[in-house]
Amino acid sequence: MSDDGRSTGNGSDVVLQARDIVKTYGGTRALKGVNFDIHRGTVTTLFGENGAGKSTLMKILSGVEQPTSGRIILDGEPVSFATTNDARDHGIAIIHQELSLAPNLSVRDNIFLGREITRGGGVDYAEETRQTRALLEEMRLDVDPATPVGDLRVGQQQIVEIARALSIDARILIMDEPTSALAAREVEILFGIIDDLTSRGVSLVYISHHLEETLRVTDHAVVLRDGTMTARGDRADIDLAWIVRHMVGENFDLGSPPEGHQFGEPVLAIEDLTVRDAENPERAVVDRLSLSVRAGEIICVYGLMGAGRTELLEAVAGRGDVTGGRILLEGQAIGEHSIRDRIARGIGLVPEDRQRDGLVQTMSVGQNLTLASIRQFLSRGLLSRGKEKRLASSLIRDVTVKTPGPDVPIGSLSGGNQQKVVIGKVLATQPSVMLLDEPSRGIDIGAKAEVFALLAEHARQGLAILFTTSEIDECFSIGHRTVVMRRGRLSAEFGPDAEKSDVMAASGEVLTS
Known part of the structure; x- marks a missing residue:
């Protein structure tokens, strides 16, 4: 048994070994001779900053990529996976950090995509629907199997992704950031499923930037840094300090609310705002909600999934079906409802899903950075590429994007650096109010600290910042105030010295011992 009472299964039984794994992309060595073991019926967590090599190693183990050199040994026998189907045939499945669902297909069709159940020469939709319902019931997701995935919230899509992986009866299941879009209750459901899987002998590899949360399910831990394994430990030997020390070094600090300046007048005022559900008018x-943000102030909006956090920010940014109330910017009511108009007025939104809503994947880093402010480079219908590149290079320096230059593809950057690009794009519009929906989603602790430091610096310069999060610690580390949303309304307000339990209780979150 582990320290928290979880069964650790047969921890000494190594089911898969990766030996001397090297992966080279051009002149870059992403993995430098990594050794990695997966034990039967246990959870092995893999820690490391973005770019450390975690996802590359997992892609190799799941057949997405092939190693440049090295060996994979499964049940004592050498194996190689040319494709994900090869890995799946050996009982290995992966849940990727970025969702790989087809939004135009139903939940059922996504779960069985590429391995449809056939009978009598056709697809047995009835059986697929029955199995999908059983999976969703196990995941406690109350969604019709015929619902298009594109109609689901990000957190619900994440659960469908997990259900699809579970549907193949994998003996080794790799979870890359499985809780990045889940609310606290959904995380508890996932952890219950993990306990059930390990008790049945399934081996899990778990990757997450939510370090404290991850410790709850860890049996074995491995830390990667710059493509090299820097530490290995068992649950009894590790804690948060151990993880952070081996990931980023000594004396690391996530940050604290920025000080040293006085708040200005309210920049953003939300008065009795009401937003209707698009599916159920x-x-x-958002139900008659009022809130104001002063110049230089950082306010954290905390709440469970479905509390209305995203809908609040989107309504302020020009999205959503606003049916009541007013939004005022520097004392003036805003009547326009388009995103373009709100940007022009000084309101910028960093969306929850950077891949879908924040970035254009076919564009370069520089083009993404300047996309929202491209009008300033137009003269008589012509685009000044020189001015655009100068701004892109300046933004790369200002928001500390780690990239060879503005012309590289945006997809070549790590998650943390992609998030900085989205933030830089918004800052290029020179907003007076910045809205950020889950700004640390899917980025490592080092990148998170850099993002928070960037926000703190702009708050000192007078920027009003409103951000949502599902991590209470983030509110206390960076927010001057924390407001809690519950069922579309503000249920409480706290300062930076509040008790975590009080914030959770105000959100309606069930506390567990």
């Missing part, structure tokens, strides 16, 4: 997802 009778229900308000």
Whole structure:
């Protein structure tokens, strides 16, 4: 048994070994001779900053990539996986950090995509629907199997991704950031599923930037840094300090609310705002909510999934079906409802899903950075590439994007650096109010600290910042105030010295011992 009472299974039984794994991309060595073991019926967590090599190693183990050199040994026998189907045939499945669902297909069709159940020469939709319902019930997701995935919230899509991986009866299941878009209750459901899987002998590899959360399910831990394994330990020997020390070094600090300046007048005022549910017009997802943000102030909005956090930010940014109330910017009511108009007025949004809503994957780093402010480079319908590149290079320096230059593809950057690009794009519009929806989602602790330091610096310069999070510690580390949303309304407000339990209780979150 582990320290928290979880069964660790047969921890000494190594089911898979990766030996001397090297992966080279051009002149870059992403993995430098990594050795990695997966034990039967246990959870092995893999820690490391973005770019450390975690996802590369997992892609190799799941057949997405092939190693430049090295060996994979499964059940004592050498194996090689040319494709993900090869890995799946050996019982290995992966849940990727970025969702790989087809939004135009139903939940059922996504779960069985590429391995449809056939009978009598056709697809047995009835059986697929039955199995999908059983999976969703196990995941406690109350969604019709016929619902298009594109109609689901990000957190619900994440659960469908997990259900699809579970549907193949994998003996080794790799979870890359599985809780990045899940609310606290959904995380608890996932952890219950993990316990059930390990008790049945399934081996899990777990990757997450939520370090404290991850410790709850860890049996064995491995830390990667710059493509090299720097530490290995068992649950009894590790804690948060051990993880952070081996990931980023000594004396690391996530940050604290920025000080040294006085707040200005309210920049953003939200008065009795009501936003209707697009699918159910009778229900308000934001219900008569009032809130103001002063110049230089950082306010954290905390709440469970479905509380209305995203809908609040999107309504302020020009999205959503606003049916009541007012939004004022520097004392002036805003009547325009388009995103373009809100940007022009000084309101910028960093969306929850950077891949879908924040970036254009076919564009370069520089083009993404300047996309929202491209009008300033237009003269008589012509685009000044020189001015655009100068701004892109300046933004890369200002928001500390780690990239060879502005012309590289945006997809070549790590998650943390992609998030900085989205933030830089918004800052290029020179906003007076910045809205950020889950700004640390899917980025490592080092990148998180850099993002928070960037926000703190702009707050000192007078920027009003409103951000949402599902991690209470983030509110206390960077927010001057924390407001809690519950069922579309503000249920409480706290300062930076509040008790975590009080914030959770105000959100309606069930506390567990």
